[in-house]
Amino acid sequence: MARHYKRPDYWTLKAHREGFPARSVYKLQEMDEKFALFGRGSLVRVLDLGAAPGSWSLYAARRWGQNLALTAVDTAQLLPACAAALSSSAGSFVFVQGDMTALPVREAVSSHGPFDIVMSDAAPATTGNSSVDSLRSLALAEAALDYAAAFLVKDGNFLVKVFQSADSAALLSRLRSLFLRAQSFKPKACRSESFETYYLGLQKRSNLSAHTPASLG
Numbered sequence: 661m662a663r664h665y666k667r668p669d670y671w672t673l674k675a676h677r678e679g680f681p682a683r684s685v686y687k688l689q690e691m692d693e694k695f696a697l698f699g700r701g702s703l704v705r706v707l708d709l710g711a712a713p714g715s716w717s718l719y720a721a722r723r724w725g726q727n728l729a730l731t732a733v734d735t736a737q738l739l740p741a742c743a744a745a746l747s748s749s750a751g752s753f754v755f756v757q758g759d760m761t762a763l764p765v766r767e768a769v770s771s772h773g774p775f776d777i778v779m780s781d782a783a784p785a786t787t788g789n790s791s792v793d794s795l796r797s798l799a800l801a802e803a804a805l806d807y808a809a810a811f812l813v814k815d816g817n818f819l820v821k822v823f824q825s826a827d828s829a830a831l832l833s834r835l836r837s838l839f840l841r842a843q844s845f846k847p848k849a850c851r852s853e854s855f856e857t858y859y860l861g862l863q864k865r866s867n868l869s870a871h872t873p874a875s876l877g
């Protein structure tokens with residue numbers, strides 16, 4: 661059975677106070693502070709996969725303002741207030757609505773690349789069956805890594821949410837071959853009972869690949 665979290669916790673209340681639609685922003689903030697995910701360039705080109713309702717994109721826009729070129733993807737709409745804030749504060753902002761594993765979405769994204777950071781907080785709707793949920797999460801994480809392999813610049817960073825399972829270890833091995841550093845990290849704002857974690861790939865080894873992704877249909 662799917663879990664429902666009824667009582668707003670510390671992170672949810674903080675997000676409301678600070679004008680973010682989702683508590684997940686503090687996971688990104690902690691990883692950015694620890695790993696300097698956005699680099700130090702004067703223009704930051706960001707691909708945000710599974711972006712709705714929009715907290716991660718809004719975090720990037722508040723941090724980089726006019727120096728941000730943002731492409732966000734989700735099957736769902738962004739929160740209208742978020743989309744409006746992104747349109748007015750980012751240097752450029754494109755929203756692609758659709759399934760990130762579908763070829764037309766990938767083609768739409770490719771025209772806005774390359775990117776300095778590819779980040780994916782995409783998560784399947786959970787069923788409560790951890791084997792099913794983990795496999796669906798892994799498929800999304802593999803699709804996100806395919807985007808990074810194709811559209812991330814050399815030295816660019818990658819961040820992806822994964823529901824941990826025996827199978828997710830293979831994804832971390834793939835990250836190790838593509839990035840100088842790869843590791844998993846569970847931010848404080850993750851719910852303690854959740855089996856989600858994040859995999860980070862830091863400093864991509866080579867430039868755009870001719871790789872044909874297996875995960876895209």
Ligand SMILES: C[S@@+](CC[C@H](N)C(=O)[O-])C[C@H]1O[C@@H](n2cnc3c(N)ncnc32)[C@H](O)[C@@H]1O
Nearest residue numbers: 710712713714715716734735759760781782783
């Ligand atoms: C945890 S939410 C992301 C929260 C977001 N990072 C934020 O801070 O507001 C996960 C998102 O993944 C999206 N998602 C799930 N499967 C997807 C797919 N195949 N393609 C695109 N987005 C997907 C969902 O629609 C959902 O909005």
